[in-house]
Amino acid sequence: MELAIKLIIFLVLVVTGYFAGSAAEKKHYRSIREREKALLNLPAVTLKTPPYANEEIAESGLVCGSAVISTDYFKFFLASLRKFFGGRLRTYESLLDRARREALLRMKAAAGDADIIVNVRLETAPIGGKENAKGGVMSVEVLAYGTALKLKHR
Amino acid sequence: MKFTPRELAENVNVSPGSPLKELFKLAAALLALLGAVYLILGLAVDWIAPRLSTGFEEKLATAFSSRLRTKAGHEASAQAVQGYLDELQEHCGRLPYRLKAHVDSSRDANALALPGGHIVVTRGLLETVGSENELVFILAHEMGHFAHRDHLRAAGRALVMLMISGLLFGADSGINEVLGQALNITELSFSRRHETSADEFGLKVLVCHYGHAAGAADFFRRIPADRDPVRFGHYFSTHPENERRIAHIQRIVQEQRVEAGPLVPLPDAIRELPTGR
Numbered sequence: 158m159e160l161a162i163k164l165i166i167f168l169v170l171v172v173t174g175y176f177a178g179s180a181a182e183k184k185h186y187r188s189i190r191e192r193e194k195a196l197l198n199l200p201a202v203t204l205k206t207p208p209y210a211n212e213e214i215a216e217s218g219l220v221c222g223s224a225v226i227s228t229d230y231f232k233f234f235l236a237s238l239r240k241f242f243g244g245r246l247r248t249y250e251s252l253l254d255r256a257r258r259e260a261l262l263r264m265k266a267a268a269g270d271a272d273i274i275v276n277v278r279l280e281t282a283p284i285g286g287k288e289n290a291k292g293g294v295m296s297v298e299v300l301a302y303g304t305a306l307k308l309k310h311r
Numbered sequence: 312m313k314f315t316p317r318e319l320a321e322n323v324n325v326s327p328g329s330p331l332k333e334l335f336k337l338a339a340a341l342l343a344l345l346g347a348v349y350l351i352l353g354l355a356v357d358w359i360a361p362r363l364s365t366g367f368e369e370k371l372a373t374a375f376s377s378r379l380r381t382k383a384g385h386e387a388s389a390q391a392v393q394g395y396l397d398e399l400q401e402h403c404g405r406l407p408y409r410l411k412a413h414v415d416s417s418r419d420a421n422a423l424a425l426p427g428g429h430i431v432v433t434r435g436l437l438e439t440v441g442s443e444n445e446l447v448f449i450l451a452h453e454m455g456h457f458a459h460r461d462h463l464r465a466a467g468r469a470l471v472m473l474m475i476s477g478l479l480f481g482a483d484s485g486i487n488e489v490l491g492q493a494l495n496i497t498e499l500s501f502s503r504r505h506e507t508s509a510d511e512f513g514l515k516v517l518v519c520h521y522g523h524a525a526g527a528a529d530f531f532r533r534i535p536a537d538r539d540p541v542r543f544g545h546y547f548s549t550h551p552e553n554e555r556r557i558a559h560i561q562r563i564v565q566e567q568r569v570e571a572g573p574l575v576p577l578p579d580a581i582r583e584l585p586t587g588r
Contacts, residue, residue: 175330175331179330193318193319194318197316197317197318198316200314200316208312231330231334232330234334235330235333235334235337238334238337238338238341239337241337241341242337242340242341245326247325247326247328247330247333248330250324250325250326251325253324254322254324254325257324273314
């Protein structure tokens, strides 16, 4: 009896995770693609030194954007099977990809009307501490930061 | 340096493929693998079990046998049961074990054969049996399990599966728990064949001891009459085919033309159990 209840709970989690999770992911990706198109003209580069002389730069400032994304139970279950056999964890790949792009977009949005963001860096941190380590559902936080430069009129 | 804004054509960071297909593929592979391991283990355990010496088994059993201390108040009945075991071993069922009797205070009627030659009888059982013959048959039945090394086969396979899953998924993961319960169920139904051969052994010892087979099937008949699942829960679920076993015993009795005889009442030591708790 106990086994049946556990099994039912498990199935409910997996099925909910699959449908809700893929719906959320599709929606998020759509939003990401729209905003990326809108912010296409603001370059965010990893160059350490800006390719401009000091006199050309009007303003500069730190900009950062962060995103915390959690996965769903379906992805977690699929990942645990994967961990048994080895290979690419496709489910977590999309999770991190979304978090990275979202963080970069938020950083760009924070830059306002800057002309370029240089020295862009990304940091990834797991959220949830003990739960994460023991194999609970995974959340990840990605922080994107850089230096936004506003140039004197060109 | 010139900046050319360009949209991402495709996402190189996410591997293509449908997660559902991947799930089914992996789950099927895992089930197939576990099934194969289980089968091979079954064969290996069946091969090893008869070859394990009883001395080695007793040494393995010391891991948990310390927990089998008979509780205070049950020593008299435990001694009486031990007396029966010693007598049966002496004259009728010589086994390469040193059988030890333990009395458990559970109210479920149950008797267990555990590795190392330990026979555990519950207080519920001692209160339920109607005659000495009935009790002797139950003890002889458990001795039959030892004679065929049944307890090793069932426990061995389940134990190795749990160990493997513990290594792979972590000792306290959800998968491990689920596997543990699934194994319980399969091992229970698997032992039907063992129960029947233990019945036959028990019958042989009973007839040897008393000269007749009265009382052999009494316990199985008692179960349907008193349908309280709490009392007979465990025994009932481990032996679901009581009707078949009664018929089997009766058939053997008829074939061997064993006579009927009087039932011997239980001695006081067994009857006088402490009340409460």
